[in-house]
Amino acid sequence: MRREVLRGGALLGLTGVAGCASRAGGSDFAPVGRLLSEAVARGDVPGVVAAVGHDGRVVYRGVYGHRALLPVPEPQSWTTRFDMASLTKPTITALAVMQLWEQGTFALDQPVCRYLPEFARAGKAGITIRHLLTHYSGLPPDLELSTPWKGKDEAVRRVMDTRPDHPAGERFVYSDINFITLGLLVEALSGQTLDRYAALHILAPLGMVHSGFRPDAGLVPQIAPTQFDENHAILRGVVHDPTARRMGGIAGHAGLFSDADDMVLYARALLDRRAGRPSAFPLKRETLVLMTTPQQPAGRTDLRGLGWDIATHYSTPRGDLFPVGSFGHTGFTGTSLWMDPVSDSFVLILTNRVHPDGGHGRQIVQLRHDVATAAARALGIA
Structure with a gap:
């Protein structure tokens, strides 16, 4: 699998701003390439790496634009590593939680405070693990960042002291606090730090050798930079998310760095496992089906799996x-992965749209939607 992807990636050179693309089979992915190259030309993203998978193969690969614009321009590459931002949530943290669930460590509808007793503070005793995984906990979107706090211990204290905005199960509110808490739960139940757990139980079994938290300094030249931090330095190889950065770069909601090869491996292994084909994906098929089908409270119309988005206002990467x-997730930095088990397809988009000034949020939302629609049309999905 990796040899095929690398071999295809080696063919991808750059010709000016537009870059290059390759495809397999007879499908016409030219509209996908046009959308991506035009987004670069408009300045919506500095550069982009994209892949479309179908029936166990990567049928389209595209590399466009630049990895970095500042301090000097650098061409985009298939091997660029990206800050995956909130793609950390389903790909690492939710998977780790469900591995522990498979082992019988807890039940999904047990209260979080059974395992993290201090979490019961401030009216959170009724919040369950399922509430966290589906973003129906009622907790606010993020920890307060208006004061200059720092350190994991302080983050934990603030999580435990957080008061819900709504009763658990009442409404869908996407919250980083949910997955910060789930990361703490993984650590408490496994006895390992989240990054160590992920390396041993997720990344290694999948062969994702280009992925992890807190990349070594020697890898920085391969990493797409994001934006300026509070000290006016460009973030590169340091997590963009301010809460995760204050926590030291390892958190349940953000912190993973990865590249196109590894994310293709992940998507293909997940779809193979879900379809009952041989796969290295480190979950049972039944567990994975549970994760990727609606698990929100009864009667609620925002559809969420356990970590994965299915049908909410965040579901624009599904396209038309x-x-x-189908299901997937996005990352604030410009990353997204959407998978469809019915057609056995996926669409991966990796960009650092926040480089260098933090902008283009609306443009990346539209680009994800349009690329997914064009890719589905090329695959004959109607």
């Missing part, structure tokens, strides 16, 4: 043609 029942 992939069906409800």
Whole structure:
């Protein structure tokens, strides 16, 4: 699998701002390439790496624009590593939680405070693990960042002291606090730090050798920079998310760095496992189906799996043609992965749209939607 992807990636050179693309089979992915190259030309993203998978193969690869604009321009590459931002949530943290669930360590509808007793403070005793995984906990979107706090211990204290905005199960509110808490739960139940757990139980079994938290300094030249930090230095190889950065770069909601090769490996292994084919994906098929089908409280119309988005206002990477029942997630920095088990397809988009000034949020939302629609049309999905 990796040899095929690397071999295809080695063919991808750059010709000016537009870059290059390759495809397999007879499908016409030219509209996908146009959308990506035009986004670069408009300045919506400095550069982009994209892949479309179908029936166990990567049928489209695209590399466009630049990895970095500042301090000097650097061409984009298939091997660029990206800050995955909130893609950390489903790919690492939710998977780790469900591995522990498979072992019988807890039940999904047990209260979080059974395992993290201090979490019961401030009216949170009724919040369950399922509430956290589906973003129906009622907790606010993020920890308060208006004061200059720092350190994991302080973050933990603030999580435990957080008061819900709504009763648990009442409404869908996407919250980083949910997954910060789940990261702490993984550490408490496994006895390992989240990054160590992920390396041993997720990344190594999948062969994701280009992925991890807190990349070594020697890898920085391969990493796409994001934006300026509070000290006016460009963030590169340091997590963009301010809460995760204050926590030291390892958190349940953000912190993973990865590249196209590894994310293709992840997507293909997940779809293979879900379809019952041989796979290195480190979960049972039944557990993975549970994760990727609606698990929100009864009667609620925002559809969420356990970590994965299915049908909410965040579901623009589904486009117009992939069906409800497909699933995926986005990352604030410009990353996204959407998968459709019905057609056995995925669409991966990796960009650092926040480089260098933090902008282009609306543009990346539209680009994800349009690329997914064009990719689905090329695959014959109607």
